[in-house]
Amino acid sequence: MNRYRFRPALFCLLSSALCLPLAGQSFAVQEHTLKNGMKVLVQEDQTIPNVAMYTFFRVGSRNEHEGITGISHFFEHMMFNGAKKYGHGEFDTKMALAGGENNAYTSNDLTVYQDWFPAPALETIFDLEADRVENLAFDPKVIASERQVVYSERRLRVDNSNPGLLNEQMEAAAFTASPYHWPVVGWPTDIEAWTMDDLKAYFAMGYSPSNATMVVVGAVKAADVFRLAEKYMETIPAHTPPPPVRTKEPAQIGERRVSVDKFAQLPLLEIGYHAVDAKSPDYYVFQLIDNLMTTGQSSRLYTSLVDKQQLAVSVNTYMSATFDPTLFHFTAQPRQGVTAETVEEAMDVEIDKLAAEGPGDKELQKAKNQAIAAHYRGLRSISGRAGQIGNYEVLFGDYHKLDGVEQEYAKVTAADVQRVMKKYLVKTNRTVAVLVPTAQAAVVAPAGEAK
C-alpha cells in the first residue's frame, strides 16, 4: 500500500539504547510500582514531541487450554470494543481526536497494547486505558461480530497463507504437551465456540494491573507519568495471578515429519528444533547461529542454497524470546522444480558442517557485529525502545539486562556455537514440515465453518 506521499510509509519501527556505551549519552529508565503491583517504567526522551506507551500483560496463548485456544488473542481485540466510560468504538475515536493511534499484538506468552500519541494527550490515554482494564464491556452482539473479524484474521494469516499454514502444522507436531502446541490465533472450532462465561473468566484471570508492566518512552516527565498512573491505575484492584503453566514439553526422542498437501505454485519447507527460553545463557548463542546461517548474503545458507546451488529462492532462520523453551526455526522457499527434500538435505550438510568445524574467528566476529548493529537499530525510535524495555523486563526478567546485550554477544566463543549446535540442532530433536503443491485445491476450511 502506498501511503500519501508526503507521509512516509513507516519503516520497521526501530530505535536507540538505554545506555549506549558508544553513544556518549544514555537514556535513564525510572521505575515506580503501584500499590496494586503494576510496575511502570519511564524513559524520558524529548527528541520528538511524541510518546509510546506499551502495556505488557503476562497472558498469552500458553495460558489457554483446549476448547478456548485463541482467547488471549480474542481479548487483544475485545479490549478495543468498549468499556464503562467509553462505549463501543470510542476508545479509538477518542484517541484519534487526541492525535494518537494504537495497535496491539498477542504471542504465546504475552498480550501487548501499544499507544502512540502527542505528549499533551498523556492524561487522555491514561483515562482510556484505565477504563478498559477496569470495566471492559461484554456485549454479545459485539462479541459475535469480533469473532468473525478474528476468523478473518485467521484466514488471512493461516488458511490462505502457505507459510502460515505450514508453520501451524509444524508447531502442532513439534509441541505435543506444551501449550505452544496450539496457534496463537486459535483453532477454528474454538474461535467459533468460546462462550461468554469463558470470556469473563479469562478476563478476570489475566487482565489486572497486577499482571501488567507499563512502559512509557518519549516527551514526558517521569513524575507526571507516575502521578497519572496512580490517579488512573492504582485504584484498580489486583487479581490473583494466572495459575502457573505447569505442563512442560518432554524431550523429543526422534524426528517428526509433517506434510501439507495444498494447491500452490511452489513447495515450502520449515524445520523446527527444540531450543531454549529467553533466560537461558544459550539464547545469545542461538541468535549468533541465526546470523551465521542466514543474515546477509555472505551467510552460510544463503551462500550455499540460494547462491551456489540455486536450490532456494530464500532461506531464513529465527528464534523468538519466550517464557518456555521454544523452537529454532529454519524456513526455505525452494526454487521451481526443486523438492523440499532436496533443500532439506542441502541444509543438513551446512548444519552438520558448522557443528563439526565451528565458525572461523572473523565469521563469528561478523555475526556479533551484525547482532550489535541490529540491537542498536532496534532501539532508535521511542517505539523500539518501549518494546525492548518491556521485552527485557518481562521476558528476560529485568530491563537492566538491555545494557549487557553487547557483553553477552562478546563472550560467546566458537566452542559455544559448536556445543549448542551439537546439543540442540540434531535430527532426533526436530520436526520437518513440507508443503507439497497439488494441482487440485485441498479443502482448508475446517468442518463446521459457517457458510
Place this chain on the structure above:
Amino acid sequence: MMRFTVGLLAVVGMGAIAVAQLPPAEKTFAVYQLPEAKQVKLPNGLTVLLLEKHELPLVSAELMLRSGSVADPMGKEGLGAVTADLLRKGTATRSAEQVSADMDFIGLVYSARTTLDYTSASVDFLKKDTDAAMGLLAEVVLHPSFPEDEVKKLVAQRQDGLRSAKDNPQAVLGAYFMKALYGAHPYGRPAGGDEVSVGTITRADVAASYAKNFTPGNAVLAIAGDFDGAAMEGKVKALFGEWKGAAPAPVVVPAMKPMTGKRVVLIDKPDATQTYFSIGNVGLADNSPDRAPVEVVNTLFGGRFTSMFNDELRIKSGYSYGANSSFQLLKAPGAFRMTTFTKNATTGPAIDKSFEVLARLHAHPFKEEDLTSSKNYLRGTFPPSLETTPSLAHELALLSVEGLSRKDFNAELAAEQGTSLVEANHVIDADFPADNYVMVIIGKASEIGALAPKYGAVTSKKIGDAGY
C-alpha cells in the same frame, strides 16, 4: 497476531460516535516541520543533501535516481529492478562474495528498491563504520561489473520469487489491480516485472539500462545521522566526484484519465477460503492542488482504523479483519483503491457494503468535528514517521527527486490543517470515484464467480497464468 497490519491499514476515526470534549491542551500540539538539510550540488551534477542528527551513533544514506520502472523498455518489465538488484553482485574490484562479506562484517543493512518513479540504493550503518559503508555504497553504484552468471542467476531467482508470490493473494493483488486499471500505460506495467518479462532480460539489457540511468545528473544522495557535515561533504566529493554522465531525457508518462464504465477482473485461486478485492480508478498526480484536502478526507474515508470503510467492513459487520483506501501519488495521476477481504460466503455482501460506503461519502457526511479529528490524527501521528535516519534520508531524497522543497513539504502539512469543509466536499466530488471503476477479485471462482457479472464486464484469469 496483531490487531491490524500496518500498511494493510493505516489507522482510525468516524463521526458516527459522539466524543467527549477534550481539554484544550490537546489541541495545541504543533505541526511537524521538516528539519533543514544542507544541499550541495557537485560539478558533475550530483545533488547531495546532508542532515546532521546526533542523538545516536547511526547514519543512513540513500542514493536515488530520477528514473523508475517506467523507463523499462516494453516487454522488459523488471529491467530496472533487476539492474538495481545486481549492483552488489560484483564490482570492478570485488566479487559478489567479497561485497557481501564486507557489507555483512560491519552489520550494514543494504537495500535496493525500484518503484514506478524512482530507483534507489541505501545503506544504514554505525557511525564507526562510516568510511567502509560509504565506500561500499559508492563502489556498487559507480562500478558494478554485472557478471554474466550473476545476471542469469538473479533473473531465474526473481522469476521463481514472482511465481511464489502468487501463493499470497495480498502480495499480488496490487499488481493485478494496476494492470487491470492502466493496461499498457506505463503504470500498468509491474515495477518488479512478471515471470515472462524478467525471463527476457540479458546482461546487455542490464548494462544499457545502467549506462543510461545511473548518472550523477540523474541522482540525489541524501545522508542523515551522526556525522560532521563538512567532513561528510568532503568524503562524498572524494567518493562520487569523478562519477560522470548526464541525466537521461525524463520519461514522459502520459496522464491517464479516469476510466469510464465498470470492469471486473476475476482471478481464480481455487484453494481460497477468503476473497481479496480492490475497487478503484485513476486518482491524483503528486502535484495536484487537491493533495492536502484529499489526505484529510481519505483519512476519514479509509485511511485509518476508525475510517468509514474499516468501520463498516470490520467494526460493524465483522466481514473483514481490515479495509482501507489509498491514493497513490506519482508524477502522473496514480491509482485510488479501496481494498479488503472476506470469507467466500460473504463476498457479495462485502462488495455491496464497499459501494454503500462510497455512496455515503458522496452524500458529504462530514462535519467540522470530523475534520478536526482527521487533522489532529494526521498532526499527532506524523513525527514518528520521520524519527529515524533511514526514514529521513529517504524522505529528503524523495522530495528532491519529485522536485519539491522543504518549504513545499511544510506547506503541505500546514495546508492539511487548514482544510475547510467546502474543500473537503469539493475533493469528494472531484477525486473519489463514483460510478466508474475497475474491480479486481482474487478468490475461488467456483464459489464466488457467479457474483462477478453483477458488478461489470468480467475478464477471467487463473492465478497460475503467467503475468498479471
